[in-house]
Amino acid sequence: MLASKCRGFVPCSIIFRNMATVKRFYRRTNILSSGGKFEITLDQRKLKTPKGQIFEVNSKPLALAVATEWESQGDIINRGNMHLTALCSTALDNPHNHNKLDIVNYIVNYLETDTILFHSADAEELTKLQMEKWDPLIQWFCDQYEIDIVKTNSIEAPVVPLQTKAVLTRHLSSYNFEAVQGFMYAVDTLKSVILPLAAVERVIGIEEAVRLSRLEEEYQISHWGNVEWSHDLSKHDLQGRLAAAILFIHLNSSSSTSQPKSNSSSIVAN
Incomplete structure (x- = not known):
């Protein structure tokens, strides 16, 4: 019964863990305000979601928290512990088109x-x-x-x-x-x-x-x-x-x- 309920609901953390490991490719992070929304930059490049959308949130504190997740990464980006990034990306991309x-x-x-x-x-x-x-x-x-x-x-x-x-x-x-x-x-x-x-x-x-x-x-x-x-x-x-x-x-x-x-x-x- 539970399996039927969960079908189609793939936790965003699982999606992140399944992605390829990449080396850190940026030096610093920042946030930008644009039209009442907040974007995250890695050096001069804007962060994007897995579907290629501009990564933007409505809350400045949330944007700062996401930027902190990226800033705290070492030489290898560990997406498995970037839970706020995963949550924001899942909400933006809505990969399963759930309302x-x-x-x-x-x-x-x-x-x-x-x-x-x-x-x-x-x-x-x-x-x-x-x-x-x-x-x-x-x-x-x-x-x-x-x-x-x-x-x-x-x-x-x-x-x-x-x-x-x-x-x-x-x-x-x-x-x-x-x-x-x-x-x-x-x-x-x-x-x-x-x-x-x-x-x-x-x-x-x-x-x-x-x-x-x-x-x-x-x-x-x-x-x-x-x-x-x-x-x-x-x-x-x-x-x-x-x-x-x-x-x-x-x-x-x-x-x-x-x-x-x-x-x-x-x-x-x-």
Whole structure:
């Protein structure tokens, strides 16, 4: 079921990782203001998207953040850690021609597979840990949006009433296309809808959101050990992706508040 939902939604980070590695070909970065939009330059050349469009954003802070990603590259450009660049390029090129409602529906339907709604029925200690750490956020989610949802203790999907989906659809639809792209990136990163929403509303921080998304894995590690470098690398990668997504959402949103909304690629330079 999940595979059918995800078909056609290729995370922009995967697109970037699949591009050829290139050596750094510029000395310095800068931003230009043009018609109310902001462009990034590499030396005297304008940054472009994978489809050849001029790379431009509506937010000066976002342009500065993207320029910083390029400025921080070493001798080899590592596109795999340029998450803001990838998010902007995906929003500009829209390679799969999705509209905002397509993405909103993807996120809303993902709620049926939300990591923190699946509680263990086998390990009592793990179940208690999940109840302690996850239940308060599930309750926050229900209270914040005045909806109902029931977690599950089996492999069956949790019950997500149609009214819950309708409320969440209205909330997400109140954001612009770019911000909704950011939400999708965050959801794919954490395998959760509730955790990114809580992070956007500053209920939890980035590190806590990642820690909660990995709760079962951390529990298993505490009992069986881990390959330390691999564990840390994965954790920091998730934190970087989520931080970029949350920043992208905020910098593209002029109406994001702590209250629910009303119900009424690789880049080249020429």
